[in-house]
Amino acid sequence: MTADTTQTLLAAERSTSPRKALRLGFNTRVSFNSGPGGAERGLRDGIELFKAAERLGYQSGWAYQRHFDNYLSSPLPFFAAAGQHTERITLGSAVIPMRYQDPILLAEAAGTTDLLIGGRLNLTLSSGRVGFERTFGHDKVDARDEGQRRLARFLQGIEGQTLHVVDSGDEAHIELGTELKVTPHSEGLRGRIWYGSGHIASAEGAAAQRLRLMTGTILHSVEPGLTFSEYQARLIAAYRAAWPGPEEAPPVAVAASVLPATTAELAEKYAAYDFQRQTEGPSASKPQGALNLTIRPSALPGMLVSPVFRGDPDAVAEAILADPGIAAADELVLFLPPAFGLAENVRVLTDMAETVGPALGWTPAE
Numbered sequence: 001m002t003a004d005t006t007q008t009l010l011a012a013e014r015s016t017s018p019r020k021a022l023r024l025g026f027n028t029r030v031s032f033n034s035g036p037g038g039a040e041r042g043l044r045d046g047i048e049l050f051k052a053a054e055r056l057g058y059q060s061g062w063a064y065q066r067h068f069d070n071y072l073s074s075p076l077p078f079f080a081a082a083g084q085h086t087e088r089i090t091l092g093s094a095v096i097p098m099r100y101q102d103p104i105l106l107a108e109a110a111g112t113t114d115l116l117i118g119g120r121l122n123l124t125l126s127s128g129r130v131g132f133e134r135t136f137g138h139d140k141v142d143a144r145d146e147g148q149r150r151l152a153r154f155l156q157g158i159e160g161q162t163l164h165v166v167d168s169g170d171e172a173h174i175e176l177g178t179e180l181k182v183t184p185h186s187e188g189l190r191g192r193i194w195y196g197s198g199h200i201a202s203a204e205g206a207a208a209q210r211l212r213l214m215t216g217t218i219l220h221s222v223e224p225g226l227t228f229s230e231y232q233a234r235l236i237a238a239y240r241a242a243w244p245g246p247e248e249a250p251p252v253a254v255a256a257s258v259l260p261a262t263t264a265e266l267a268e269k270y271a272a273y274d275f276q277r278q279t280e281g282p283s284a285s286k287p288q289g290a291l292n293l294t295i296r297p298s299a300l301p302g303m304l305v306s307p308v309f310r311g312d313p314d315a316v317a318e319a320i321l322a323d324p325g326i327a328a329a330d331e332l333v334l335f336l337p338p339a340f341g342l343a344e345n346v347r348v349l350t351d352m353a354e355t356v357g358p359a360l361g362w363t364p365a366e
Contacts, residue, residue, distance in 0.1 A: 022362045023331035025060030026053055026349060027094050027255050029338045030072035034289025042070075042287075043078065045342040050082045052346045054089040056353040057364020060122070060253075062094040062333060067132060070290040071338065076109045083117025088365060090120045094214055094255065094333070095196035097128020098154065099147035100136050107157030107182045114186040121186075124194035124214045125151055126202075155209070157182040159190050194253070200238045207242035207249065214253040215325075217306040217335050218282065228304040232325030251330035256306055258320065258334050260313040260351045267311060273337050274308040281305050285339040306335075313355035320360060332360070 028049060032042025050061045063072050063079070072078055079091040096106075114121040127147030133139035138146060156163060162179040166172065174180075194214045195206035199221040206213050215235055222231045236252050243249035257277065261267035276284040281303075283293040307323075309316045320326055334352060336345050353364065 022360055023059040023251070023253075024353070024357055024362050025058055025062060025090075025253070025331060025333040026336055026345075027062040027064060027333050028336050028345065029064045029066065030078065031287040031290070031338050031340075032070050033287050034070060038070075038289075043072075043081075046072065046078065047082045047085055048342055049345055049349075050089060050091070051085050053349055054086045056349055057366075058089060058349065058353070059365050060090045060092060060331065060333065062092045062122075062124070062255075064094055065096050067100065068135075068291070070287045076106075076113045079121060080113045080116050083113070083120060087118075088120075090122050091117060092122030092124060092192075092194070094124040094194075094216070095126045095128075096123060097147065098125050098151045099128040099138075099143055100132060101150060101154070103150045103154035104157055104163065104182060107154050108184075110158060110189060111182060111184045111186040114189050115184055119186065119188055121189065122192045122194060122212075124196045125154070125211075126196040127151070151209075155190065155193065158186070158193070160185045191250075197235060197239070200235050203235045203239040204242040207239050208244065210244065212250045212252075213239045214255065214333070215329075216255045217257060219304050219306075220302055222302050222304050228306050229323045229325040231304065232306075233328045236325070236328040252328070253331035253333050254326050254329035255333040255335045256320075256323075256326060257308040257310075257337075258316065258332070258352060258356065259308060259310040259337075259348060260316045260356045261311055262313065262351050262355065266347075266351075270308070270310040274310055277308055278305060285337040287339055290338075313351065314359070317356045317359035320356070332362075 030046035032038045075093040127144045164180045166174045166178040194212040197203040240249040259270040
């Protein structure tokens with residue numbers, strides 16, 4: 001997609017539809033330190049963070065899934081628990097890599113969780129990053145194709161489609177001709193499934209599957225000469241242009257590092273995180289005992305890490321308002337530094353809600 005095409009799409013969108021009220025959310029990895037009791041404290045602190053965000057008026061809370069590390073590995077039990085301590089805020093994964101999931105078991109767990117928390121579940125899925133195929137025992141297939149196959153099967157499950165009809169070859173002692181469907185079925189969950197996209201092709205694929213779109217803090221396959229924000233705006237425009245209709249594409253969420261500094265100490269801390277983020281990328285900021293990652297932005301051509309919006313709250317708000325990627329979205333999701341503890345994260349959410357949020361036109365949920 002050319003720059004002229006992107007600008008035409010964005011201009012047409014602004015001229016034909018009024019901008020919806022901005023939603024505000026956050027994304028946490030539910031981190032924990034190694035050692036006795038560390039995981040339990042981290043999980044319980046994660047629930048406290050969702051409770052604090054709801055009190056502040058945030059519309060959404062998201063948790064990242066990461067296997068074999070000091071972060072949340074199984075989001076759905078966590079959301080079922082957090083949902084018992086909250087009433088309004090939506091609870092969502094960002095993201096679950098489908099290549100490592102059993103699609104039918106995930107559909108069963110998703111339906112159960114959604115019913116338990118009153119229809120507040122949102123799941124962001126993706127094919128997933130290569131790395132654990134041998135551990136999960138399916139390294140003999142193409143990783144992306146397998147992720148997409150499992151995604152399609154999961155969608156069939158939560159849609160209530162018939163997955164199998166019992167025939168004479170089955171030995172489950174179920175009457176012949178019985179249609180097997182995922183239970184429990186949660187009506188409306190299919191419309192709350194998102195796709196985590198890092199490049200234009202996957203965003204267009206998400207539209208074709210009628211999935212909502214979330215784009216994060218790392219983008220791939222970026223054309224030379226484009227900034228992160230410019231490519232993000234193109235990605236969102238391409239998604240909306242590819243939406244099959246007849247209705248318009250659903251709201252788009254963008255994750256971003258936003259750290260308004262209300263004290264000199266916080267300004268120094270956030271500047272240090274910014275430097276680490278730009279030099280180490282996904283390896284930056286981790287709890288004690290977390291795995292050491294070897295990936296660096298400079299090692300992967302076409303990979304860009306999002307800017308960190310930090311400093312004086314007024315300057316942060318001005319920078320966000322001028323960012324074309326965020327301007328194209330309907331929901332801003334704050335990416336919280338993984339090494340931050342509960343108090344630090346609550347401080348970020350509080351300062352954002354009280355200083356930057358109002359300047360962006362955000363209204364807290366009642």
